[in-house]
Amino acid sequence: MKRFTPSEIEPKWQKIWADDERYRAPDESDKPKYYVTGMFPYPSGAGMHTGHFFEHSIVDAVARYKRATGHNVMYPMGWDAFGLPAENYAIKTGTAPAVSTEQNIANFTNQLQRVGASIDWSREITTSHPDYYRWTQWVFTKFYERGLAYQKEASQWWCPVDKTVLANEQVEDGKCWRCGSEVEKKSMKQWFFKITDYADALLEETPALNWPEKIKTAQTNWIGKSDGIIYKNKVRDTDLEIESFSAHFEAFTANTFVVIAPDHPFLPALVDGVDNADEILAAAKEMVIKRDSEGPGSLANVEGIFTGRNAIDIFGDEDLPIWIANYALADYGTGIVLCSAHDERDFEFAQKYGIRLKPTMVPIDPIEAEKVKNLEYCFTDMADGVLIEPKAFEGKIAGSHRQEIVKYLEHEGYATSTIKYKMRDWLISRQRYWGAPIPVIHCEKDGAVTVPEKDLPVLLPEVEDYEPKGESVLASQHEWVNTTCPTCGGPAKRETDTMDGYACSSWYLLRYTDPQNDQAAWAPEKAKYWTPIDMYVGGDHAVAHLLYVRFWNHVFYDMGLVPTKEPVGQLVYHGLIQAEDGRKMSKSLGNVVDPLEVIDAGYGADALRTFELFLGPINENSNWSSKGIAGVHRFLNRVWTITQEYMEAEKGDGENTELTALQHKTIKKVTRDIERLSFNTAIAALMEYVNDLYKLKTSGFSNEWQAPIESLVQMVQPFAPHLAAELWQQLGHDGQLDFEAWPTWDEARTVADTITVVVQVNGKVRAKLEVAADASEDSVKEAALAEENVQKFIGDKKPTKVIYVPGRLVSVVVK
RNA sequence: GCGCGGGUGGUGGAAUUGGUAGACACGAGGGACUUAAAAUCCCUUGACCUAAACAGUCGUGCGGGUUCAAGUCCCGCCCCGCGCACCA
Numbered sequence: 001m002k003r004f005t006p007s008e009i010e011p012k013w014q015k016i017w018a019d020d021e022r023y024r025a026p027d028e029s030d031k032p033k034y035y036v037t038g039m040f041p042y043p044s045g046a047g048m049h050t051g052h053f054f055e056h057s058i059v060d061a062v063a064r065y066k067r068a069t070g071h072n073v074m075y076p077m078g079w080d081a082f083g084l085p086a087e088n089y090a091i092k093t094g095t096a097p098a099v100s101t102e103q104n105i106a107n108f109t110n111q112l113q114r115v116g117a118s119i120d121w122s123r124e125i126t127t128s129h130p131d132y133y134r135w136t137q138w139v140f141t142k143f144y145e146r147g148l149a150y151q152k153e154a155s156q157w158w159c160p161v162d163k164t165v166l167a168n169e170q171v172e173d174g175k176c177w178r179c180g181s182e183v184e185k186k187s188m189k190q191w192f193f194k195i196t197d198y199a200d201a202l203l204e205e206t207p208a209l210n211w212p213e214k215i216k217t218a219q220t221n222w223i224g225k226s227d228g229i230i231y232k233n234k235v236r237d238t239d240l241e242i243e244s245f246s247a248h249f250e251a252f253t254a255n256t257f258v259v260i261a262p263d264h265p266f267l268p269a270l271v272d273g274v275d276n277a278d279e280i281l282a283a284a285k286e287m288v289i290k291r292d293s294e295g296p297g298s299l300a301n302v303e304g305i306f307t308g309r310n311a312i313d314i315f316g317d318e319d320l321p322i323w324i325a326n327y328a329l330a331d332y333g334t335g336i337v338l339c340s341a342h343d344e345r346d347f348e349f350a351q352k353y354g355i356r357l358k359p360t361m362v363p364i365d366p367i368e369a370e371k372v373k374n375l376e377y378c379f380t381d382m383a384d385g386v387l388i389e390p391k392a393f394e395g396k397i398a399g400s401h402r403q404e405i406v407k408y409l410e411h412e413g414y415a416t417s418t419i420k421y422k423m424r425d426w427l428i429s430r431q432r433y434w435g436a437p438i439p440v441i442h443c444e445k446d447g448a449v450t451v452p453e454k455d456l457p458v459l460l461p462e463v464e465d466y467e468p469k470g471e472s473v474l475a476s477q478h479e480w481v482n483t484t485c486p487t488c489g490g491p492a493k494r495e496t497d498t499m500d501g502y503a504c505s506s507w508y509l510l511r512y513t514d515p516q517n518d519q520a521a522w523a524p525e526k527a528k529y530w531t532p533i534d535m536y537v538g539g540d541h542a543v544a545h546l547l548y549v550r551f552w553n554h555v556f557y558d559m560g561l562v563p564t565k566e567p568v569g570q571l572v573y574h575g576l577i578q579a580e581d582g583r584k585m586s587k588s589l590g591n592v593v594d595p596l597e598v599i600d601a602g603y604g605a606d607a608l609r610t611f612e613l614f615l616g617p618i619n620e621n622s623n624w625s626s627k628g629i630a631g632v633h634r635f636l637n638r639v640w641t642i643t644q645e646y647m648e649a650e651k652g653d654g655e656n657t658e659l660t661a662l663q664h665k666t667i668k669k670v671t672r673d674i675e676r677l678s679f680n681t682a683i684a685a686l687m688e689y690v691n692d693l694y695k696l697k698t699s700g701f702s703n704e705w706q707a708p709i710e711s712l713v714q715m716v717q718p719f720a721p722h723l724a725a726e727l728w729q730q731l732g733h734d735g736q737l738d739f740e741a742w743p744t745w746d747e748a749r750t751v752a753d754t755i756t757v758v759v760q761v762n763g764k765v766r767a768k769l770e771v772a773a774d775a776s777e778d779s780v781k782e783a784a785l786a787e788e789n790v791q792k793f794i795g796d797k798k799p800t801k802v803i804y805v806p807g808r809l810v811s812v813v814v815k
Numbered sequence: 816g817c818g819c820g821g822g823u824g825g826u827g828g829a830a831u832u833g834g835u836a837g838a839c840a841c842g843a844g845g846g847a848c849u850u851a852a853a854a855u856c857c858c859u860u861g862a863c864c865u866a867a868a869c870a871g872u873c874g875u876g877c878g879g880g881u882u883c884a885a886g887u888c889c890c891g892c893c894c895c896g897c898g899c900a901c902c903a
Contacts, residue, residue: 214819214898221818221899228903247903259903291901302901325901332902343903422902542898614840616828620820621896625827631840634855641855672831681829684839691839694856758835763884765835768869789870803883805834813883 001648004640006604009726014116016725022736023063023118027513027526029072035530036062039538039545040078040508043104044085048111049585050577050612050624051539053595057609058574058618058679059537060117061718065674067118068717068742074530076512077112077119079105081128082501084162087434090466097434097466101128114596115605116721118738123515127504132511133436134457135521136504139552140439141450148194148555149428151448155263156427158186163469164431165190185292191429191438191497195551199223199421201565202550211571212619218542224422229406229415231338233258233311236319240270242311245333245420250382250398250405251361252414253390254340256318257350258311259304259325261335262287267307267324274308284324291326302327302349314414315390318356325349333420342385347378361385361398426548428500433466433473435498443485443492452486458494472496505545506552509533509567521561528563537572546571572677575621577612582623593624606720607633613679613719632683636720638690639712643727646701646709654702661752662692663708667745670715679719686715711743758809759784761793777804784810 017023038055041048063075079101086097093100105126112119125132143149157166159176166176166183176183203223206216228247235242244258260267262284271277283305303326310319320338327345328337339346341357350357362369363379364386372379379385382399392408393401409415429438437458439451451458461480463473474496475481485492507521513530514522546568553567578584579591586592599605611632615622666689673682689712710731717724717737728737751773757780759767767787771780781802784790794814801813 212819217818218898224902226902245903249903327901327903329902337903339903345901345903420902614827622827625841627841628827635840637855676831678831680827681839684829687839756835760834760884763882768835792870801883803834805884808834809884811834811883 001641001644004637004723006599006606006722007602010114010116010599010605010722013722013725014113017116017118018113018121021122022738023073023075023120024122025072025074025076025120027529031070031072033074033530033534034063034066034071035074035512035533036066036535037074037076037509037512037533037537039536039540040080040505041108042080042083042085043101043108045089045100045104046587047104047107048595050593050595051585053111053115053608054577054612055537055539055574056112056115056117057612057719058572058677059535060115060609060721061613061674061679062535062537062677063118064718064721064738065742067738068714068740070741073118074123074512075117075119076123076125076515077117077121078123078125078508078512079108079127080501080505080508081105081126082133082435082498082504084164084432084434087432087466088162090434094466096462098128101126111596114599115609118721123512125508125511125515127436127501127508128434130457130459131518133460133504135511136436136499136507137439137451137456137458138453138521139507140499140503141453141456142559143193143555144440144450146555146559148197149191150194151189151191153187153189154192154427155185155187156190157183159183165427165429185288190427191440191495192425193428193503193551195426195548196421196423198551198554199225199423201554202547205550205554205566209566209571210569212573215542215546215571215573219547222423222543222547225419226421227417227419228333229409230334230418231314231415233314233320233338235270235322236310236312238270238273238309242266242270242322242336243334244336244338245418246338246415247420248343248380248382249409249415250402251340251342251359251385251387252405252409253315253317254342254358254360255313255338256320256341256356256358257339257346258320258322259328259337259339259346259349260307260322261328261330262291262305262324262326263330264328264335265330266335270309270322271307276308280305280307280324287324287326302345302352304349304353306353321355323349323353323355331424332422341372341375341378342380342382344378344380351375360389361387426500426502426551428503429497430500431472431496432498433460433463435501436460436504437474438495438497438499440495441483441485441492442495443488443490445490446485446487446492448495449485449487449492455486460498472498474498502545502548506548507556509536509549510553510556510562524561527561531562532564532567532569535570535572536568537574539574539576572618574618575616577615578621578623580624580626585624598629603629603633604636604722606723607636610636610683610719614683616680618677618679635683635687635690636716636723638694639686639716639720640723640727642690642693642697643709643713643731645697646705647730649701651701651703651705654704656696656702656704658752659693659696659704659708660749662689662696663711664745664747664750667711667715667743668747668750671742671745674718683719686712713737714740714743755807757784757807759787759790760809760811761790762814763811764793766790766793773807777806780804781810785812 036059038059041052063073067073081101086101089100090097140149159166161179161181162176203225206220209216226247228245229249231244233242267284271280305324307322307324309322311322313320341347341359342361357375359372362372385398387393387396387398406417437460439458441449441451443449461477466473481494483492483494510522510527514526517523549567553562554565556562557565581591583589595608598608607629611629614632666685669685670682713724713727725737753773754770755773757769757771758765767789769783781804797814799812800815803811
């Protein structure tokens with residue numbers, strides 16, 4: 001008998017698959033299309049780790065299952081190749097990022113081939129290649145034309161170590177996401193994409209997405225829509241007017257003071273003419289620095305500076321003193337807030353600085369209401385709070401009169417309703433070399449002009465020194481920088497910032513549909529066939545990437561380039577495979593498991609893949625186990641052995657309904673489990689199947705075993721494709737297993753002749769009995785009551801009720 | 816603080832609409848084969864009680880409840896993980 005040797009069969013089949021280009025997906029087919037892939041990786045120098053392998057074990061299992069069930073499957077692969085690590089490596093070693101990136105890609109590619117991933121390599125893309133970023137730049141110019149790309153002077157997060165601007169989501173706890181150093185604020189001219197224009201459109205589509213709830217919630221919160229109102233108040237002794245936003249305006253007459261953000265652009269004008277204006281501005285500046293370095297403060301450390309100005313109360317009450325407060329944000333709402341006794345921070349702030357407070361909403365309980373009136377605590381419960389003024393709303397529940405209050409405020413001319421979002425526009429410029437150059441030329445006469453399509457790509461020039469010096473390395477490439485204006489032909493300079501890597505990854509799923517197109521980013525009819533992607537698998541990026549792909553696709557939809565607003569159908573979010581010690585795998589902890597070492601140790605890629613899926617549910621974290629993989633290898637070996645034994649055995653004729661029931665039952669279970677991505681239980685079902693086949697084989701093989709053995713090989717294919725291909729061939733098939741039909745089950749044959757029925761007396765199991773599968777209800781009940789142990793517990797009482805759950809149990813109730 | 820998950824044997828985890836809790840696997844123990852070991856094959860393995868049981872008791876974070884029947888549903892708690900967090 002041949003031995004199971006992964007190190008022989010795996011390279012054999014990998015070569016066959018590569019030579020045949022077997023997994024190349026045609027752009028048209030009679031079969032339904034199925035587009036699936038994982039989030040393309042950044043090709044780091046460390047190579048693929050077990051986590052990457054995990055993602056591809058999932059994607060490949062799905063791709064292979066879908067192929068077997070008659071789909072035209074596209075499983076493409078690409079590289080998110082622009083980014084800081086390659087550039088930092090270049091700064092350290094002098095190796096051009098283009099060179100080190102290619103090496104890393106070669107390494108990743110080899111690793112993916114070694115696991116037998118059924119990738120359509122003809123669609124491979126690399127974001128740092130000019131034939132790709134040419135179209136990233138093209139998208140930029142289109143966005144610019146549509147008013148979705150713009151430049152503005154802005155105070156931005158700046159990493160002093162990486163010497164680059166960072167997007168909000170690249171700042172974690174006041175530290176740079178890459179190097180971990182403290183970030184600071186710096187004002188500079190930056191490019192933005194106007195994602196806020198699509199806030200509502202994105203929000204509207206979110207609930208219907210077939211995505212994990214937690215990601216949908218995260219995105220909804222990130223967009224952070226709130227409807228509220230805008231007040232306008234005149235500033236006493238000046239011609240100035242301030243605007244403030246309020247989303248919790250129910251107790252609107254409670255406002256007794258105003259706060260403004262310390263970095264608000266309006267602040268200098270506001271304090272102009274106040275005696276100690278300079279001191280105030282200096283203190284405000286200090287407040288900004290302190291806030292930026294210490295991060296957001298807590299309730300307990302609200303701080304303020306009086307501006308010396310007062311706003312005139314629109315409701316005709318006393319003036320509202322205007323304070324600078326550290327908790328007011330310049331870039332949310334209008335940066336100015338009317339404050340009241342019904343907000344915890346405002347309350348805290350007023351108490352600290354002795355500012356007048358006037359509660360106008362109280363609890364129903366009169367004792368509690370008195371406490372609120374006496375400012376013993378801050379009452380914020382809009383849902384249950386009773387308004388005590390103004391007259392028009394006296395005695396009404398604040399929360400349930402929101403709309404009436406808005407109407408009232410608008411009608412009386414006190415305020416206008418509006419909508420605000422937490423989400424800011426997407427800052428995309430980076431003062432970095434290793435990215436796609438922003439395709440803009442600055443001309444003295446014509447201003448910022450985008451590079452015409454015929455002149456794209458704006459190639460990234462080769463440089464000698466990668467060390468950034470406060471601006472992009474590109475700024476020192478004078479020959480590259482100095483150019484002519486495409487509009488007037490006069491001398492002009494190129495934009496030296498490059499685009500955020502997220503720009504490159506925001507459209508790559510579309511490029512996969514038409515990767516070699518040199519006339520367009522993609523042909524709309526290709527996108528029409530392939531998109532939206534049916535399944536997108538990843539374990540990272542709750543908001544950033546997953547919101548940006550949606551944003552871009554919405555724009556492309558408006559441009560008529562894609563068939564649907566949303567780019568991603570089902571999103572599958574997987575957990576991490578952690579180290580055996582339960583910690584995250586990391587080089588510094590020395591607990592990283594190298595997938596190729598596992599393969600080379602003799603377990604093979606099939607065992608590695610199967611084991612990763614067997615560890616637990618894919619959406620949860622699990623821990624690597626070196627013992628566990630041995631168990632899975634044992635299972636695959638048993639699949640191999642029983643198939644060999646079957647092929648070599650002398651086979652008689654014979655019927656075995658138990659065997660057939662087993663086969664059909666397992667096909668049903670495995671198919672359903674794969675459909676719901678419950679791979680661990682699908683594999684467990686296959687293990688159970690093999691264990692049962694081992695028991696049945698003790699009474700000899702017959703010709704009737706052919707179908708059960710073939711089903712086993714077919715079902716094992718998505719997990720252990722090399723083993724399955726080899727066995728399929730040995731079983732005498734010429735065809736390609738990947739495209740053979742998935743085994744189907746016949747419901748009628750999933751049930752054996754006899755079934756086990758449990759008998760409960762007062763909810764406790766007292767007996768089990770074997771009955772014919774087609775036994776009548778009455779006969780089962782009768783047999784159940786006749787059981788000795790059942791009789792023992794019934795005693796001389798009479799059953800008050802006998803319940804029969806078909807095929808499962810009989811429940812006897814005795815009182 | 817807000818949001819989303821989750822607490823089941825020594826371990827990872829099953830139990831799809833309430834219907835035999837612990838599938839499958841690891842680990843552990845025993846046996847077969849072998850000069851021996853590895854590999855392989857077979858058996859046992861929630862706790863308690865028991866000489867043993869296909870006899871019984873308990874058992875899915877804690878306390879109540881609904882039901883013939885609850886890991887699953889309801890009410891009230893405790894704990895853990897993750898994400899977001901000065902958004903007026």
